[in-house]
Amino acid sequence: MKLRSVVFGASAVVAVSLLQVNQQVELVKASYVLREKEKQIATLVDRNRRLFYNSICLKSPVALSDALKRRNVELTQPDTRLIAQVLIAGESGKAPAPAVEKNSMLDLLVPSAQAALQNK
Amino acid sequence: MYKKALKIRLILVVACYLVFFGFILYRLLTVQVLKNENFVRLADAQHYLTLTLAPQRGQIFDRNEKVLAMSLNVFSVYAVPYEITEKTAFAAALAPLLRMPAELIQKRISTGKKFVWLKRRIAEEDAAHLQKLRLPGIGFRRESKRYYPDGKLAAHVIGYAGIDDQGLDGAELAFDRYLKGRPGKRSLLRDAKQRILPAFEQEYVPAVDGLHVVLTLDEVIQHIVEEELENYFQKNRALAAWVVVMNPHNGEIYALANWPAHDLNDIGAAAAADRRNKAVCDLFEPGSTFKIVTACAALEERKFGLDDVIFCENGEYRIARHTLHDHKPYGNLTFVGVIEHSSNIGMVKIAQKLGNQVVYDYAKKFGFGELTGIDLPGESRGIFSHPSKWSKLSIGAIPIGHEVAVTSLQMVRAMAVIANGGYLVRPHVVMKIINGQRQDIETADFQRQRTPALSAQTAQTMRNILQGVVDRGTGKKAAIPGYTVAGKTGTAQKLLPGGGYSHSNFIASFIGFAPADMPRLVAAVVVDDPKPLYYGGLVAAPLFKNIAERTLKYLNVPQQMLPAKDAATESELLERIVE
Numbered sequence: 001m002k003l004r005s006v007v008f009g010a011s012a013v014v015a016v017s018l019l020q021v022n023q024q025v026e027l028v029k030a031s032y033v034l035r036e037k038e039k040q041i042a043t044l045v046d047r048n049r050r051l052f053y054n055s056i057c058l059k060s061p062v063a064l065s066d067a068l069k070r071r072n073v074e075l076t077q078p079d080t081r082l083i084a085q086v087l088i089a090g091e092s093g094k095a096p097a098p099a100v101e102k103n104s105m106l107d108l109l110v111p112s113a114q115a116a117l118q119n120k
Numbered sequence: 121m122y123k124k125a126l127k128i129r130l131i132l133v134v135a136c137y138l139v140f141f142g143f144i145l146y147r148l149l150t151v152q153v154l155k156n157e158n159f160v161r162l163a164d165a166q167h168y169l170t171l172t173l174a175p176q177r178g179q180i181f182d183r184n185e186k187v188l189a190m191s192l193n194v195f196s197v198y199a200v201p202y203e204i205t206e207k208t209a210f211a212a213a214l215a216p217l218l219r220m221p222a223e224l225i226q227k228r229i230s231t232g233k234k235f236v237w238l239k240r241r242i243a244e245e246d247a248a249h250l251q252k253l254r255l256p257g258i259g260f261r262r263e264s265k266r267y268y269p270d271g272k273l274a275a276h277v278i279g280y281a282g283i284d285d286q287g288l289d290g291a292e293l294a295f296d297r298y299l300k301g302r303p304g305k306r307s308l309l310r311d312a313k314q315r316i317l318p319a320f321e322q323e324y325v326p327a328v329d330g331l332h333v334v335l336t337l338d339e340v341i342q343h344i345v346e347e348e349l350e351n352y353f354q355k356n357r358a359l360a361a362w363v364v365v366m367n368p369h370n371g372e373i374y375a376l377a378n379w380p381a382h383d384l385n386d387i388g389a390a391a392a393a394d395r396r397n398k399a400v401c402d403l404f405e406p407g408s409t410f411k412i413v414t415a416c417a418a419l420e421e422r423k424f425g426l427d428d429v430i431f432c433e434n435g436e437y438r439i440a441r442h443t444l445h446d447h448k449p450y451g452n453l454t455f456v457g458v459i460e461h462s463s464n465i466g467m468v469k470i471a472q473k474l475g476n477q478v479v480y481d482y483a484k485k486f487g488f489g490e491l492t493g494i495d496l497p498g499e500s501r502g503i504f505s506h507p508s509k510w511s512k513l514s515i516g517a518i519p520i521g522h523e524v525a526v527t528s529l530q531m532v533r534a535m536a537v538i539a540n541g542g543y544l545v546r547p548h549v550v551m552k553i554i555n556g557q558r559q560d561i562e563t564a565d566f567q568r569q570r571t572p573a574l575s576a577q578t579a580q581t582m583r584n585i586l587q588g589v590v591d592r593g594t595g596k597k598a599a600i601p602g603y604t605v606a607g608k609t610g611t612a613q614k615l616l617p618g619g620g621y622s623h624s625n626f627i628a629s630f631i632g633f634a635p636a637d638m639p640r641l642v643a644a645v646v647v648d649d650p651k652p653l654y655y656g657g658l659v660a661a662p663l664f665k666n667i668a669e670r671t672l673k674y675l676n677v678p679q680q681m682l683p684a685k686d687a688a689t690e691s692e693l694l695e696r697i698v699e
Contacts, residue, residue, distance in 0.1 A: 031317070042193075060339070
């Protein structure tokens with residue numbers, strides 16, 4: 001009787017110990033996985049920031065200005081009087097022709113003038 | 121006998137055991153008790169690794185929250201010399217990728233150290249190539265590097281950060297305490313092979329990233345200014361030039377540019393002289409632009425009326441054994457005419473009637489001889505001595521902008537007094553400090569730092585007079601079609617190193633604001649030693665015109681009606697358009 005309880009007790013202790021060791025091992029495994037995930041996240045965040053930086057470089061006025069110069073494009077600010085010209089022309093009844101509406105995807109495949117005829 | 125010998129042997133054996141175990145006990149006591157702390161410390165150093173978590177440096181934005189400076193993580197390469205067996209081959213393999221001489225690499229890895237940096241913050245592509253090589257004895261550490269998307273834009277205002285992410289100049293230095301953040305700490309357990317066991321983290325203090333700084337600069341206006349400076353220098357010669365564009369009502373600086381500029385992403389290539397923020401640091405004699413001070417004093421003190429006539433001695437005036445000249449021989453000029461035509465003699469006569477102390481007091485009211493308090497490093501306060509130190513000639517020099525040294529920041533602030541109705545404002549470049557969630561942490565409240573300097577009536581009168589300078593006087597080339605402009609030209613002889621003034625080297629300047637009746641911007645344009653033209657009205661005024669015109673249109677400032685004499689032309693134009 002006494003021997004049985006000793007064996008039983010010892011078995012319980014061993015089982016619990018094994019469980020505890022297993023838990024520690026799983027913890028260590030999980031921590032390695034977490035560490036790898038953290039590294040991946042850090043890499044992705046870095047890549048995101050780098051892409052963001054590249055995008056703001058492209059949008060900077062210096063880059064845009066250089067791009068326009070390379071293409072020999074010169075932008076001018078419209079004179080207020082030129083804008084008034086369009087408004088006045090509109091009010092006098094000599095408004096420019098309205099824009100052609102594209103009502104279906106097929107209109108995108110044909111020139112604008114043909115699309116206008118089709119819509120009429 | 122036998123028993124006696126046995127007894128002696130027994131005693132010897134026991135004594136040997138006692139000595140042996142006594143020694144063991146002594147060592148145990150020494151290690152576990154007496155030197156316990158030392159060994160615990162050594163063990164901790166072996167078992168635990170404390171990593172410093174570097175914070176992300178805060179970003180710098182313009183007033184529209186467009187990024188002007190940000191940090192990216194890049195790799196820095198280090199070597200562990202004792203793990204490298206073939207040092208020569210190692211150095212030869214790395215030299216082209218690191219763009220360093222092989223001899224230098226070999227020298228670094230030949231030291232007896234466990235860790236040496238090979239190169240800090242290398243390009244991402246180079247790091248990728250190096251990682252593919254999988255060379256033993258080489259390692260990579262992730263570090264932060266500062267990048268400036270616009271390169272040269274606002275270089276002197278933004279400044280730059282050093283290799284350890286510390287601010288070294290400009291806003292990076294001035295606001296380093298906000299930008300740098302706070303490092304964190306991570307204490308990790310290591311196994312016998314020095315491999316980290318992440319599950320047994322002892323301590324974790326997260327890093328606190330730096331706050332972000334929002335400047336008052338407008339990226340577009342800054343670009344306009346720098347582009348116009350670039351255009352000017354493509355066609356003309358000068359030593360340098362600098363421009364300040366400011367909101368006259370609250371001191372917010374929209375743009376501050378120096379030429380030559382430098383690329384913040386390659387700061388090592390810039391000469392030290394070019395990195396200096398001349399608009400804030402450099403002193404120059406302002407010349408005729410300083411006449412606004414004397415003129416304001418005369419009006420405020422009611423010593424002169426607008427139509428009072430002053431005889432300008434036909435271009436030559438003797439004062440304290442020196443002869444003062446005008447650029448043209450004028451006879452009688454009204455008070456307004458003296459300013460419009462920038463007569464030195466006329467202005468000196470006005471100053472003589474005011475007296476030394478009044479001229480001094482008003483110059484002080486306009487902020488000369490004092491720091492403006494701009495939130496950038498290296499500001500000069502200028503040179504403006506007390507009347508007790510003036511000579512008999514000083515009254516013939518100071519009112520026309522000689523014998524006094526100013527910065528263009530002081531000049532633009534002085535002109536802002538006239539533009540905003542009589543208040544001395546504090547120029548500043550920071551608008552607010554924000555956190556990562558774009559919440560305001562600190563907001564600059566410079567509205568309260570407006571000091572009354574002039575009455576509104578005098579300011580209004582001066583605005584009208586300075587508008588005349590542009591309409592009819594020396595500043596015609598600053599006129600902008602559709603807008604009213606007011607300002608003052610300046611052409612000051614440069615001081616020679618040995619004393620006296622040069623007859624061939626000048627500082628050309630134009631300080632003005634637009635629109636004249638409801639100013640939206642005030643700007644100072646200064647060109648150092650321009651060639652071949654050197655008059656302020658011919659060099660600086662056209663630059664001001666180009667900058668102000670583009671800026672006003674960008675700010676959507678509505679164009680004002682043309683003067684009545686052009687009304688017929690306007691209606692004819694409209695008729696033709698309608699037809």
